Amino acid sequence: MKNSLVDLQNHLFEMIETLNDQNLKGEELEREIKRSLTINELAKTAVTNGALMVKALDVLETLDYKPAMEGMPLLPIKPSEDNKGDGKIKYLTSKRAG
Numbered sequence: 001m002k003n004s005l006v007d008l009q010n011h012l013f014e015m016i017e018t019l020n021d022q023n024l025k026g027e028e029l030e031r032e033i034k035r036s037l038t039i040n041e042l043a044k045t046a047v048t049n050g051a052l053m054v055k056a057l058d059v060l061e062t063l064d065y066k067p068a069m070e071g072m073p074l075l076p077i078k079p080s081e082d083n084k085g086d087g088k089i090k091y092l093t094s095k096r097a098g
Helices: 005-019 026-062
Strands: 073-077 090-093
């Protein structure tokens, strides 16, 4: 499963490429149009959720509410080749001390 904003952007561009396929016609084209509209709505929700997380962190930082920020997941990142582990998605976290 791909969970980063870069992955989301790549997926959206793949959908554009699919819709630009001149060989898509009739029901197959209609199916891809409906699929792309659904993916677009889900992408908007993901981006809105990310923006809300950033706003929440700004508010917490403004209030100097460090305990709530400690270890809060900020951005999903994939394990790198240098950081092999269990293969699960990791998160960048705040490292503020309380």
